[in-house]
Amino acid sequence: MKNRQAELVRKLSDRELLLNVYLTQGILLILTGVIGGLLYREWWFFDEITEINWTEMLFLGGGLALVVILVDSLLMIWLPEEMLDDGGINERIFKEISVLHIFFLSLIIAICEELLFRGVIQTHFGLFIASGLFAVIHIRYLTKPVLFTSVVGISFMLGVLYEWTGNVLVTITAHFLIDFTMGCLIKRKARN
Template sequence: MNRQAKIIQEMSDREILLNLYITQAIMLIIAIILGFFWIDDLTVFYSLFKWDPVHIFLIGGGVAVIVITIDLLFEKYLPKSWVDDGGINERVFAKRSVFHVFFIAAIVAICEEILFRGILQTQIGLVLASLIFALIHFRYLSKILLFTMAVVLSFILGLLFEWTNNLLVPIFAHFLIDFVLGLFIMYKARKKVS
């Protein structure tokens, strides 16, 4: 983790954002390529996007609020070394505007959920898709609590998709978690400066 933290600290803000956006573009490209081979009928894929406010906002949003609450409680009451991700989340969110945090959270949620739930989970199942999702968050591998949280969150998002058969539900939950936690990081960083 120290090596990763050092690399992150040496990167400019521009490099951090460029890496983030490139990673998300790669995920979307992988989703498109896999979808080309695995999906015979695009109407079946499009049917995974349903405007259902009860499922999206009450179920997806409700689950997101629970995850955010647990994350904030961990942040407040557990030793910092247990919840320290090497500074990547702070570097991504600390100096952004509210709109930019919103944009990052939306891009990440859409790209990751299309790949992991919309393509992988529909083709290889909940367990494998969720484990692959957790493993791409490899920066958490050396932190047992953070990796466990990534695995649990992955299964929660996958189960939301299984229960609702609506990709907008895990997309909204993922977005809300990243957006709210990103805002907390942003405001915390600004509070430190003032």
Template sequence: MKWTNQAEIIKQLSDRQVVNHLYLTQGIILAITMIASIFLFPSLTKWLDLWKYDVNEILIYGVSAGFLVIIIDVLLMICLPKRFYDDGGINEKVFRSRPVFEILWIAFLVAFAEELLFRGILHTTFGYITASIAFAFIHLRYLTKPVLLISVLLISFYLGWMFEVTNNLLVTITAHFIIDFILGLMIRFKIMG
């Protein structure tokens, strides 16, 4: 299968099929995370140390970062041609006809699963750079879209930096959730589309 054919494959799938694939991949990510954590963390306490309900950290780093990324993304969408943000229709199929509650659930699931794997497992085990590059790599559909690839890579390094500073998964999950939820709502309600 060639990268250029991905958009054609996506067009053949229904919105529900794309969403079901998303649920499946997030389930796989969670399963990998749980299995890896058994082998990579010497105790449950070490895993739980990554979870700190620190409202200041969550607001200062997580919430503000989420909104900063959204603002930058919106500015880029205004300034750049629409084709630069075309991901082959995946995000549109995921969000365009979902009820708000399901968009909220999808955004939470993706933020939770991906941050557990990339910050909780990969970052703590292999370091900041490896985890950030791996995060960008799983977004394979962006490889032929330089703006999207650079954007996801910078966001990944930003989330990784926040984790370096706070060592708190709740911070990165919050930022990731805000980004995905607001962008999902923008697609759903055709804002900037």
């Protein structure tokens, strides 16, 4: 299955790959609305899982993002490049888009994934199921032990942060900062 997926991805242009990222996020957002509406028994459930608390968002979300970015940066220094290679997908996505586009894409991904995995799945089924499903959707990492362990670890940390705060805006902040920073670093590395 992995080879088949890799072959399909290789056949896509960079633009088609980026469109697939947006399509995937759209599907996750639709799933959030449908599953969330059914589980919460109302279609507007966001006020139950969100609170604008700048202190938590900046210090807890930002703090977690800083830890993850530092650990990822150290892994990039200490480990051979092939252990961190996702098949070049992230590089293809980020190398040609502007920093503003990386900002927008990272925000969309953080919102869609955190609303579904923390706000809906974790709220109703728990931390382990939400973190497991989050890791599984990052299928291209399944055969890369370091990348898969990293995704699982990040997912659990985001889940614990959500358990602690009960505020999905905090996990959205952390997820956004991680993706935006790493996207910018990938872009910079691809340009050098």
